[in-house]
Amino acid sequence: MIILKDLRKTYSLGGEDVHALDGISLTVYDHEFVAIVGASGSGKSTLMNMIGCLDTPDEGSYIIDGEDVFSMSEKQLAILRNRKIGFIFQQFNLLPKMTAWENVELPLIYQGLPAAERKRRVEEALARVGLAGRMHHRPSQLSGGQQQRVAVARALATKPSLLLADEPTGNLDSKSTGDIMALLKELHGQGNTIILITHDDDVARQAQRQVRIMDGRIVADSGDGFTKAAAAGSGSGDVFPETAEDLRQSVDLSDEGRRT
Amino acid sequence: MKLRQSVRMAVSAILSNKMRSFLTMLGIIIGVFSVTLLVSIVQSGTGTITDSMEGLGGNQVTVTITDRSRRLSRSELSVLEESDAIEYVAPYLSGAATAVAGSGSEDTTLYGITPAYEAVKNLDLAYGRYIREYDVQEYLKVCVLGSGIARKLFGDGDAKGQTVRVSGQDFLVAGVLKAQDESMMGSTNDVIFIPLTCAQRLLRQVSVSTFIAAAPEDGDPAEVQTEVESFLRKKYRSEDDYTIINMSNIMDMMKTVMNTLSLMLGGIAAISLLVGGIGIMNIMLVSVTERTKEIGIRKAIGAQRSDITVQFMIESVMISLVGGMIGMALSQVVMMVLNLVQTDIAFSISPSVALIALAFSVGVGLVFGIYPANKAARLRPIDALRYE
Numbered sequence: 001m002i003i004l005k006d007l008r009k010t011y012s013l014g015g016e017d018v019h020a021l022d023g024i025s026l027t028v029y030d031h032e033f034v035a036i037v038g039a040s041g042s043g044k045s046t047l048m049n050m051i052g053c054l055d056t057p058d059e060g061s062y063i064i065d066g067e068d069v070f071s072m073s074e075k076q077l078a079i080l081r082n083r084k085i086g087f088i089f090q091q092f093n094l095l096p097k098m099t100a101w102e103n104v105e106l107p108l109i110y111q112g113l114p115a116a117e118r119k120r121r122v123e124e125a126l127a128r129v130g131l132a133g134r135m136h137h138r139p140s141q142l143s144g145g146q147q148q149r150v151a152v153a154r155a156l157a158t159k160p161s162l163l164l165a166d167e168p169t170g171n172l173d174s175k176s177t178g179d180i181m182a183l184l185k186e187l188h189g190q191g192n193t194i195i196l197i198t199h200d201d202d203v204a205r206q207a208q209r210q211v212r213i214m215d216g217r218i219v220a221d222s223g224d225g226f227t228k229a230a231a232a233g234s235g236s237g238d239v240f241p242e243t244a245e246d247l248r249q250s251v252d253l254s255d256e257g258r259r260t
Numbered sequence: 261m262k263l264r265q266s267v268r269m270a271v272s273a274i275l276s277n278k279m280r281s282f283l284t285m286l287g288i289i290i291g292v293f294s295v296t297l298l299v300s301i302v303q304s305g306t307g308t309i310t311d312s313m314e315g316l317g318g319n320q321v322t323v324t325i326t327d328r329s330r331r332l333s334r335s336e337l338s339v340l341e342e343s344d345a346i347e348y349v350a351p352y353l354s355g356a357a358t359a360v361a362g363s364g365s366e367d368t369t370l371y372g373i374t375p376a377y378e379a380v381k382n383l384d385l386a387y388g389r390y391i392r393e394y395d396v397q398e399y400l401k402v403c404v405l406g407s408g409i410a411r412k413l414f415g416d417g418d419a420k421g422q423t424v425r426v427s428g429q430d431f432l433v434a435g436v437l438k439a440q441d442e443s444m445m446g447s448t449n450d451v452i453f454i455p456l457t458c459a460q461r462l463l464r465q466v467s468v469s470t471f472i473a474a475a476p477e478d479g480d481p482a483e484v485q486t487e488v489e490s491f492l493r494k495k496y497r498s499e500d501d502y503t504i505i506n507m508s509n510i511m512d513m514m515k516t517v518m519n520t521l522s523l524m525l526g527g528i529a530a531i532s533l534l535v536g537g538i539g540i541m542n543i544m545l546v547s548v549t550e551r552t553k554e555i556g557i558r559k560a561i562g563a564q565r566s567d568i569t570v571q572f573m574i575e576s577v578m579i580s581l582v583g584g585m586i587g588m589a590l591s592q593v594v595m596m597v598l599n600l601v602q603t604d605i606a607f608s609i610s611p612s613v614a615l616i617a618l619a620f621s622v623g624v625g626l627v628f629g630i631y632p633a634n635k636a637a638r639l640r641p642i643d644a645l646r647y648e
Binding site for chain 1: 262265272273276553554556557558559560561562563564565566567641642645
């Protein structure tokens, strides 16, 4: 579970202050599939960098699985990114001189896993995204859709708490977009927590919950997954019923924080 | 281990830019090549020269009397032989002479010696016998020939028992020496040895003007020098009346000179190694800039600062280490060629030079790799990812 509280970040552009984030509070529960929607310049990329532990805000706090992110050292942040977060980028961001296999293996190397375990995980992840037959191709030998699937496999291989997808379909044709979205939905169905950042309402609609941001503020939230899941009576809500009060409290607190 | 993966990544990064890696390496190759070659040549030369000097008597002192007014006799010298520090005292006398045998005639150097001389100079007989004490005492006209003069006078046949006419006197050949390699200190090949007493008559010089005092096998030449000095001080008024040449002093001096020389040459060559190191740093900086995006990706998926530092450090150390090994192999090849071309000096790289050169090249890789590697590791992932 991740809890963002009152995040603020101001950039200075040509002597003028730009509020990229202007008091964002958001809670994402485990097993949720959240789309953060907004036009370019809305602050969604800045938000995504915060959630991905790549950037720090001027103010606010960020708790992931009970750990306070912004008080961490650089090294702890690296470990956190490595173990808890799986990145899927718009530009795929694969290393061009490495094969699909090696790209997926890389975060596991940084985890210090033994070779046998890495092999098992890499094969599992690549099979999971349907690329078992293309393990030893380089990114340049793969189509855009396939490259993005390698990136998904790389994100999955570490079994992260959170898959963070930044415009994952932004560079793909409509067919590949459909494939990747289907894959993400499937992964969500298997219990992965996913935050998807997009400007595209059609893509956002495919997520379970939509959060719309504009000018660094949340302007609409279709409701947290916990509430929805409980209402729908689906499986994911039943996973942590005894913590429901705690969760609600944290949501309430963040609401108060926004009002003051 | 992570390290193995880092090494693999470094190898593939180096190989992915072969030409650039090679050119970078070239600086180190040239540096290590020139350092090892120059130092090894000086060291091999020093080794060969000191070896040959040692063969000529590292454990002995040679005395030349310059004051001819006070005569030194052989019996006076026998006092020195009683000292524990001295095993042999070998007075000798030399002069130019012409040797005639049959129809042949050769210019030669005549040495009047005693048996002690044969011992201190390690004369080696091909056949026959040496000059004996009895020959010296009885003025017997016998001689021992160097191999070269024996061949010139008597061809390849047996010279023993033949007579040689030297300065109007006939000498019976008692023995012939084995051929010696020519060295910078000369050889015995074209020399005729006769008993000291005969030489004194022939050259009309009765007193002893030169002698060698040698220490025992495990003795100290410095002690020999002390003994000889105190002996001579009693007899002569001034130190100007005689000269003492101590071979070990000369050798020490030469070693110092040669060491200084190899340090100097090595130091000059090391400058090229330094330049090579700067080349590595330059290329690593370019590489860091080029791979900013890669660094960003790596950091985003969980690389720590140390991972990035190690990755770039291994790359620079590898370039310099491989360059060092190639440079060393090259200098080895050049020395092998030198050894084929000439035989006077056997050139080789001493293990310590090899080790120092390799350690130095690794050191260069480390020192000049630190800054670029740190620069890479310090990049903020967010900035690095955005870099295009």
